[in-house]
Amino acid sequence: MERSAAAPLPAGAPVRLPVWSTAAPVAAWLLVAGALFGAGAAGFYTVLLGAGLLAGVLAAVFHAEVVAHRIGEPYGTLVLAVAVTAIETALIVSLMIAGGAAAGGLARDTVFAAVMIILNGMVGLCLLAGGARHREQVFGLQGVSAALTTLAAIAVLTMVLPNFTTTRPGPEYSAGQLVFIAVVSGVLYGTFVLVQTVRHRDYFLPEAGAADEHAHATRPSAKLAWMSGAWLLACLGGVVLLAKLLSPAVEAAVEAAGAPKSLVGIIIAGVVLLPEAIAAFQAARANRLQTSLNLALGSALAGIGMTIPAVALVSLVTSLPLSLGIDAKSTVLLMLSIVVAGLSLGTGRTTIMQGAVHLAIFAVYLFTTIVP
Numbered sequence: 001m002e003r004s005a006a007a008p009l010p011a012g013a014p015v016r017l018p019v020w021s022t023a024a025p026v027a028a029w030l031l032v033a034g035a036l037f038g039a040g041a042a043g044f045y046t047v048l049l050g051a052g053l054l055a056g057v058l059a060a061v062f063h064a065e066v067v068a069h070r071i072g073e074p075y076g077t078l079v080l081a082v083a084v085t086a087i088e089t090a091l092i093v094s095l096m097i098a099g100g101a102a103a104g105g106l107a108r109d110t111v112f113a114a115v116m117i118i119l120n121g122m123v124g125l126c127l128l129a130g131g132a133r134h135r136e137q138v139f140g141l142q143g144v145s146a147a148l149t150t151l152a153a154i155a156v157l158t159m160v161l162p163n164f165t166t167t168r169p170g171p172e173y174s175a176g177q178l179v180f181i182a183v184v185s186g187v188l189y190g191t192f193v194l195v196q197t198v199r200h201r202d203y204f205l206p207e208a209g210a211a212d213e214h215a216h217a218t219r220p221s222a223k224l225a226w227m228s229g230a231w232l233l234a235c236l237g238g239v240v241l242l243a244k245l246l247s248p249a250v251e252a253a254v255e256a257a258g259a260p261k262s263l264v265g266i267i268i269a270g271v272v273l274l275p276e277a278i279a280a281f282q283a284a285r286a287n288r289l290q291t292s293l294n295l296a297l298g299s300a301l302a303g304i305g306m307t308i309p310a311v312a313l314v315s316l317v318t319s320l321p322l323s324l325g326i327d328a329k330s331t332v333l334l335m336l337s338i339v340v341a342g343l344s345l346g347t348g349r350t351t352i353m354q355g356a357v358h359l360a361i362f363a364v365y366l367f368t369t370i371v372p
Helices: 019-039 044-071 075-103 106-134 141-159 175-199 222-256 262-285 289-318 328-344 352-370
Strands: none
Touching: 019 044, 019 222, 044 075, 044 222, 044 262, 075 106, 075 175, 075 222, 075 262, 075 289, 106 141, 106 262, 106 289, 106 328, 106 352, 141 175, 141 289, 141 328, 175 289, 222 262, 262 289, 262 352, 328 352
């Protein structure tokens, strides 16, 4: 039986969805409606919005797991990656349009934050948790190598190269350059998905020697999977709208704390990546590191490969400025993250050592963001 994208359902899969998994998106949409009809986003209602957002995220994880367990690996990881990226892209686009010229760097900050959170925070936590419980874990080199190669190319082309082009000064692409890079990013991501799901699907399946603690879990029925798919869409929509309603409070809190505005991008990325972080952590703990890495690296690729073309289109249609180039400090951290990921995942075996190194880089990234 194929493996699921996250912690699979227990043996004897339920014939109906738990009440909390359907109540959470309903509550999220009711909170959105309340805000639209004047309840506002201040004080106690802000706390309710935050609670609704967290409940929506957890419900999205559950429904994505049901769908993923039904369709199997690696399609399951792709479902959650695309779903989470849809949240991120919709949120960034809505905030760009609402913020106007002042939000020109939001997409860059959020995408860069997502890459750093995934490559260092998510991967580091999964390697540490899995290594602590199972001592040593194995995975397929071919799939991880393909993901890292594609990620390195797209990340440098979208976030580093804009600082060195000369057609337009500053960390921006000209209109023609932006179109070209957006197309290249989309093509690279599309090629990766083709390799992952069709031509070399076996590269992304768990190694035969990796014992799966839940290998014999019962697959949910097709009806249950379709129901979860519909509820997943409802969860994602509610999460996007709640995050948008909370963004002014987040920005105000960051400004009041005297922290850089780039911290807003980290918070947004952290919120939208929470479903995948939970799923990847559960997979690593269950000794399914291949699935965990599929989730993490696939999410990073989807985050750039889908978000950059979307925000590029918005920028071109609305004539809003779009700053993609990261600063020198961020460039150093990005290059370090890519090199370390290539080295730590270059043997097909990991222990807590690799996880500790990734988490150390993530800690440096967070600290130097707050104290630049």
